[in-house]
Amino acid sequence: MAKNGDRCPICGEGHLTVQVDKHPVEYKGVSESLDSYYSVCDACGSEQADAAQTRDNKRLMVAFKKRVDGLLAGAELRERRERLNLTQKQAAQVFGGGPVAFSKYEADDVAQSAAMDKLLRVASEVPGAGAWLIRKAGLGPAVAPVEWKDASNWSPQREREPGERPVELRNVVDFPLQPQDASSGYQSSGWKTPAPEAFSHG
């Protein structure tokens, strides 16, 4: 980031003064005035933004668009990720995105998709949802955030009616598979239905 007194990279003689102006922007019919960072040279008079100033200006614009679109701000997103006890890399494993996706969302370099935004809200607001997603990503056992402790009796399954049988998962492949040689492939002729006595236990 340019500092006051830095030599001007354009004329090589003057010195820079860092400026912050208000810059009017509009997005989807919403107008706002954003800070805009740049420097002015006292010799050649050129106005210039270095890489860091350009990056900061872009982040302010991305953050403004997120506000208009109703998406979580970078800082809010970070707070929710930390509440789920996830690193940025782990968060990408749980919610999708590349290894640097959350770094970019949280710095307001990039806006998360509406779908990602909704998923993060569900994971951080619905008791059990975040823990379930974390377990599905193989990162369990998840540590439930403190404020979820009073939701320990919450269950995704409804109460059973009196006399109703519990729903059980069962293995539908209950016949023995026949070994095949490599040349036969997986053609139906290669499969044999077991004789009835194969199921007999007596």
Ligand SMILES: [Zn+2]
């Ligand atoms: Zn200059």
